[in-house]
Amino acid sequence: MDSESKKIVKWNPYSEGYFENPYKHLAECKKSSPVQIGLKNYYILFNHSDVRNVIKNPDFLTSDFSEFFKEKEPYIFKESNACPYLSKSTSKWLMYLDGEDHLKARELVEKGLSVFNYDELTNQAIDEILVELKALKVNNEIDLVDVAAKLPVIITNKMLGLSNHFDFYESKTLAHSLAYSQDLFLPRQVYLKINSDMELMFEFLSEKYESLLINPDESFFSIIIKLNNEFNYNFSKSELISVIMVLFLGSIETSKDTLSMIFLELLRDKSLLKTIQNNTQIENNILVEEFLRYSSPLQYTVRVSTLDYTIGDITIPANSKLLLCLASANRDEEVFDDAQNIVPNRKYNPHFAFGGGLHSCVGAKLARIELRAFIPKIASFLSRCDISIENAPVWQKTIMMRGLKSLNVVVKK
Amino acid sequence: MDKYSTEELTLWFKKQLAAELNVPSENVDLNATISSFGLDSLSNLTLVFSIEEYTNLSIDPTVFEEFNTFEEVIEWIQNQKK
Secondary structure: OOHHHHOOOOOOOOOOOOOOOHHHHHHHHHHHOOEEEOHHHOEEEOOHHHHHHHHOOOOEEOOOHHHHHHHHHHHHOOOOOOOOOHHHHOOOOHHHOOHHHHHHHHHHHHHHHOOOOHHHHHHHHHHHHHHHHHOOOOOOEEEHHHHHHHHHHHHHHHHHOOOOOOOHHHHHHHHHHHHHOOOOOOOHHHHHHHHHHHHHHHHHHHHHHHHHHHOOOOOHHHHHHHHHHHOOOOOOHHHHHHHHHHHHHHHHHHHHHHHHHHHHHHHHOOHHHHHHHHOOHHHHHHHHHHHHHHOOOEOEEEEEEOOOEEEOOEEEOOOOEEEEEHHHHOOOOOOOOOOOOOOOOOOOOOOOOOOOHHHOOOOHHHHHHHHHHHHHHHHHHHOOEEEOOOOOOEEOOOOOEOOEEEOEEEEOO | OOOOOHHHHHHHHHHHHHHHHOOOHHHOOOOOEHHHHOOOHHHHHHHHHHHHHHHOOOOOOOHHHHOOEHHHHHHHHHHHOO
């Protein structure tokens, strides 16, 4: 083997062009060394099989996010008058809970969500959006990220009972800020900004909680307060607020990012729009799964080993942090034929867009309903849009969740 | 981008590190190894963010792994500005 072929491509999300297109770098990392020790001593796994084995293995726990903040808050808030909201706001974020704590919180959420008619909520929201799009003037330049965000914002605020409190832009900004708190490599200055957004939301939800105790309504928040008492879950007020916050961010941010990245792919290859318009609903459902694989916002998930774990000739010691690269696994050529391209009728599609194992996304059903209903209905509008030449798409500079900051288009006749 | 002299950057780094470590700035030796400062990853990132704000440079948060001392970081910053 010559020295060139031995050279390892080290994982670096700050490598040139990563935020615009991480997949080239990830494929190079995977090819060069599919298990790597990277920044902050994370073990990073790139192969689909390795990711699958870990994500489905109950010996691996999630990292305790709230505990991380608890430990770091004295540092983050030194010389600051702000009150710490980071740890308490994240105390019941499902994706960072394990064991009984996780099961209990997940059960409460699933019970609370089960009363909602997702199809009805989605179709009402889509009708509202299509009316707005119809009223747009020709040659208008609009940001499709806003169109993408509108669907989950309307649905989420209606379900959680927040429609009259946070307007569209507030909701979009807050959801992004909460989601961003989970990103890797954030400095204190950013945490302070996120903390002020968490404070705003937490304090509002705190007042809302008190009013719902006196005047219950049909909202998810009101329902889980009732379930909490009826079934003796014993979650505190602060913990229930944390549950609402995680659903708010999960529901809005991930659907916004997924939809806006799908819009981008449809505008890059408009033949896909024709395919969608000619497809049956079942064929479009298959295409939606392919978009989820190809354009998933969820790029990584973290697990912590409880035992020594061996992959090939590498032994990962107990208590190590693993960064499972879902983005790389979703484009693994050993699992997906023609993995770097969109294959509209892909049959075998074991992607990780919603994570996997015990912690698979609790909102996956709603997300699928949104995508399956919205994409065929917006296809005709998208066929009248061209990506703005003056204002090219801008990517978020985020690692854990990929997404577009803006996707400006010009609307034609 | 504004141009800073070595002296200005040295003073600025000493002030930042003194605040991070809760020590007088005259006790900060920029020629000591970066690892000897015992900064955890959050402190490192916070310092990188402050450097970005101060110098207007876009900096890879892993920059300190490339250098042994903060004097080398200062030299690197000055080369970026040329």
